[in-house]
Amino acid sequence: MKKQHSRPNILVVNDDGITAPGIKNLIEAVKELGNVVVVAPDGPQSGMGHAITIGKPMRFNKVDLYEGVEMYKCSGTPVDCVKLAVNKIFKGKKPDLCVSGINHGLNNSINVIYSGTMSAAVEGAIEGIPSIGFSLDDYAEEADFSHCLKYVKSIAQQVLDNGLPQATLLNVNFPKGNGIKGIKICRQANAKWAEEFDERQDPYGRPYYWLTGVFQNNDKGEDTDVWALDHGYVSVVPVQFDLTAHHAIPLLNSWTFND
Template sequence: MTNSKPIILVVNDDGVTAPGIKALIHVMKEIGRVVVVAPDSPQSGMGHAITIGKPLRLDKVDLYEGVEMYSCSGTPVDCVKLAVTKIFKGKKPDLCVSGINHGLNNGINVLYSGTMSAAVEGAIEGIPSIGFSLDDYTWQADFSHTEKYIKDIALQVLANGMPTATLLNVNFPNTPNLKGIRICRQANAKWAEDFDERVDPYKRPYYWISGVFQVNDNGEDSDSWALDNGYVSVVPVQFDMTAHHAIPILNSWKFNA
């Protein structure tokens, strides 16, 4: 970083008009120069999807004063890729922040989340990156209690950088009385899905996904525990998905081919 204001890329998966991204922009404007690239419609649950086989649109919009802002027809990951290649033209921003997501991204949610995948893409590009999420799915969510923590965490990342190939997954419980920040591991938690089967007017079945989020983890060092107990959870995430602990086990196998 130079002595000039840091350049901050803001992305999300709830769409360019979501209240969560408005709150994140408000905080980032206190820190640096903000450039926003966000989907033109909600893209929750898109994971690390990219658009192939159809064109992408990138339109400049004017929603917030003093903010360079673009609406993208693609996925959250598309937004980061287009930002790096077409807006920044290969010159990386100092920070990439994604969110604030309407809904948690703890446990296994990190794999499905468009919010976190945008942040992961930022990290893949070598940009210090953070994903922020709040435990409130409503469009009327109050993000005010998260702002001082978001600013603190972002400033720490700008000052210290991130370990190679890592990023931060930050989640907030839906309470104004936050107890502080806990550095955590990802909980052993997953969705137990159900598919509600219905029939359309042509007598063809269709399905609505639903389910319950199950936490199979009693550890007090997990993100789920931190959130249940009123803390901001901060999990360092890596995009190298190699199970390094399994390599010696596989090397002990006797392959016959």
């Protein structure tokens, strides 16, 4: 069991940008738990997944947005923010916790693959830092995060007190509204986006496309993140970044390959 004997250092990141309301609320939720350092993109980076900046320079500047909080804005991706924080701010001495969000919009089910919020948390876990991604089922700029904060603080405190299994992080999603019934530990639902591309024409008659789609849940289980959120619970899914399909290895070993 991991015990903190001094005030822990907490890295706060996001993908909606350093001025997003979600990160302000995340800072408020965790600042009593430790020394907060914020590194966030200088603008929205939603849907960036685990992208990193290669082949062009990044800007990394200190800013003063919230009193008593050390903050930096970065021209790169959410994952870049974590990498820069570890290397340039903490200088290899890892923070005790990395929290990402609070994202405007859910990152449940397959969304975890595309999410910049969750990829920042994954990068934290790759660096050996206990990490959590937080998201809310509300895309509005004026979204109300107030009902999330006590759960953010409680979950973050549990991770600080107990640590997480190696190579594991948490994906936490909040339903919209004040009627939260509690927390459910879940698995990721088997759900996906049925995507379409809306074709339009610019003033010169050239086609361009908007990505649209409908979220389809093919999983009827009552132990999934989709079910929990639909029924008013906070969903907490343990996530790993080892993408090996271990159950498929015996099948592949049964195949005959030509040398």
